[in-house]
Amino acid sequence: MTLPELTAGQFDLVYNLLSLAIAAMLASFAFFVMARQQLTPKYRPAMIMSSLVVGIAAYHYWRIFNSWEAAYELTAAGSYVASGEPFNDAYRYVDWLLTVPLLVAELVAVLALPKGRRGSLMGRLIIASALMVGLGYPGEVSADVATRVIWAVASTIPFTYILYVLWTELSKAAADNNEEVKGLLRNTKLLLLATWGFYPIAYAMPLLGVGGATAIVALQVGYSIADITAKCGYGVMIYHIARAKMAAEADAELIDTAVAAK
Numbered sequence: 001m002t003l004p005e006l007t008a009g010q011f012d013l014v015y016n017l018l019s020l021a022i023a024a025m026l027a028s029f030a031f032f033v034m035a036r037q038q039l040t041p042k043y044r045p046a047m048i049m050s051s052l053v054v055g056i057a058a059y060h061y062w063r064i065f066n067s068w069e070a071a072y073e074l075t076a077a078g079s080y081v082a083s084g085e086p087f088n089d090a091y092r093y094v095d096w097l098l099t100v101p102l103l104v105a106e107l108v109a110v111l112a113l114p115k116g117r118r119g120s121l122m123g124r125l126i127i128a129s130a131l132m133v134g135l136g137y138p139g140e141v142s143a144d145v146a147t148r149v150i151w152a153v154a155s156t157i158p159f160t161y162i163l164y165v166l167w168t169e170l171s172k173a174a175a176d177n178n179e180e181v182k183g184l185l186r187n188t189k190l191l192l193l194a195t196w197g198f199y200p201i202a203y204a205m206p207l208l209g210v211g212g213a214t215a216i217v218a219l220q221v222g223y224s225i226a227d228i229t230a231k232c233g234y235g236v237m238i239y240h241i242a243r244a245k246m247a248a249e250a251d252a253e254l255i256d257t258a259v260a261a262k
């Protein structure tokens with residue numbers, strides 16, 4: 001893709017958001033590492049995966065940020081033009097290829113399903129995640145509208161499958177839990193739909209008749225905001241689910257002990 005000329009405001013908006021994303025990922029990494037110690041062993045794998053997700057993303061955002069800076073140069077007139085160095089969009093897709101399966105696994109881990117079910121569920125979801133990201137990439141790097149649409153449609157098939165499976169699993173899991181956990185699981189479903197649904201919308205920007213400069217800015221801003229919410233916000237949500245389930249399990253244990261003592 002050729003890089004369009006940007007106003008200083010447009011260039012800075014992307015620059016500052018990429019920088020914010022690095023800060024958010026690093027802060028979340030510190031939080032998830034410390035939060036793990038507050039959880040019982042059963043829930044720790046979910047927090048370890050949350051830390052891996054934001055750690056991997058912090059590294060990739062740092063690379064994207066440097067690539068953005070190198071791809072543009074300031075003109076005497078105060079606008080930004082392509083420097084001749086390409087802007088590397090592949091970092092994002094490599095990041096998703098690693099972090100999307102981990103995000104899915106994180107949720108399956110916190111639900112603490114029986115071992116057999118968990119294994120087959122994770123296998124199917126990880127394959128679907130890889131397909132979704134892999135099929136989206138050829139369209140992302142193409143400036144041709146038809147190519148962009150075809151790969152988007154192909155990528156939407158595994159995308160719909162993942163959301164459908166996670167949605168039904170979250171609904172099923174809610175049934176065996178108390179009101180607090182139910183509320184958290186419901187909010188997680190909505191968070192998933194809202195954040196994951198944002199990616200195809202950002203992807204579609206260049207198709208919606210939005211012109212060169214606006215399209216690239218909207219795409220970068222959209223993906224960065226979606227990533228911060230889908231990785232940091234979602235990890236915090238998973239932490240709250242684990243805490244609420246631990247509290248419910250501790251209550252159940254107290255009742256068991258009281259009954260046994262009678």
Ligand SMILES: *C/C=C(C)/C=C/C=C(C)/C=C/C1=C(C)CCCC1(C)C
Nearest residue numbers: 136152155156159196199200203230
């Ligand atoms: C942390 C990164 C996450 C959660 C990335 C999620 C990415 C998607 C849900 C991407 C979906 C896409 C489509 C459904 C169609 C168009 C191509 C994609 C890859 C943008």
